[in-house]
Amino acid sequence: MANKRSSIYKYTNLKNINNFKCILDHGVYACPCELLNDPFEWERIDEHGKGRYRIACFSFSRNSKLMWGHYADGHRGCMIHFVLPDDYDSSFTSSNLLRKVNYENKIGYDKISSDYERLYHKDKKWQYENEIRAVFDLEEHDSNQWEIIDNLVFYKIKVQSIFFGCETFKEDNYKQVLKVIYDYNQNHSRKIKVGKFKIKESSKYAFEQDNEFSFEDELRRYKII
Template identity: 20%
Template sequence: MFRSNDLKQVSTNKIYKYYSYDCDEEKMFAPFLKNTLRYRHPSSLNDPYDCYICKKNGGFYESIRKIEMRNVFVCSLTTSCDDILMWSHYATNHQGFVLEYDLEKLRTINECQLEDFSYVEYSDDVIEKTTRDFLSDTSSERKSLKAIFHKSKCWEYEKEIRSVLYGSLYSKNDYHDITLPDNSISAVILGSHFISKHKSIPKLLQNMYINNQLFYMQLQAGSYRLQKECGSLEEYFDSI
């Protein structure tokens, strides 16, 4: 199993994940209704250079790298729920929603070979592996893990947090859903244009209040900055 000694673990307790709009409400809200978190294979992530390692040693060592990554699954979250670009890119132009998670609860997930939630590091330089690295199990694993938590500086605005799941048990698909401990989801935050795709109050939303609260995003007056508001569905409709 890879080691997390070189990773910067997350200190804040509230973390977030953006979810896109889907006309099938049950499918769209499945992460909330089923209380699950999805881990994806790196090959299915939106950045083709995600988990990239510079191939200094030709095709043979690239094959070894692919074997190392074959049973790796990544879950991406963030410390930010009010980034206007991420609402556009990952929540279907602000028509989706964000789930807020309690990190202390997530860290009690009873799943084998789960790497803790750690910050992604951003750099203009890629991770490199030499022949010596490939011949050393410890060095090879450390650099593979570092690559998973390493991205180009152009992604720095995402303030990304990652957790990694390892194991051949999950390799039949390009994703694996983990069931979360009870009360791991601490808030539902609707996008500022969520209702543009939902002409009437979705029935499922009636069951999505947490502690009698529902949150939604709004532009601040006279600004392009988003702010989180708390209220009822009726107050959300009135704000649009």
């Protein structure tokens, strides 16, 4: 039986079809420190650390209203679902590559001496992200877990399913996204499941999974099959 926190999620926009395809083919891009969305976090890392580490970011939160808004282009993007092995340590502590981010006040994280450890700590204002990270170390890493392509670093993790937002169909690349997923499934025995979220009928301020959505119907609607 999978542990209760075996699922993690990546909220993303769909403006660059090549970036989306890379997630399916290679894994999640691990960005340099200077591309982190909190500039104060980047400033806490010394110059050597900025060149040494890359960070792949995920969330434990499924269907987070704020994450949809901040990272998935206001529901025009998608939420990508990953499932970890059943035996993965559900504590997500230092025994894992994937570790929970600790949210602390400034006094707390200023006492951390290691750049590597600092990358697993954030200010409390980011707590809504419920984040989990994998940190790549250029000087010491496992090639079974990381892939490097043209100096870009990817954390090798397989997509389980993809959920579109309630506005994804308005994205210019929507048809291309459908085609990328379709082509992937045609060429792999393990198929990616596709779903969609909608505005909850009982509340205009919440979202729920759209059980009437059919990926196959979308493929037909856009004349992909």
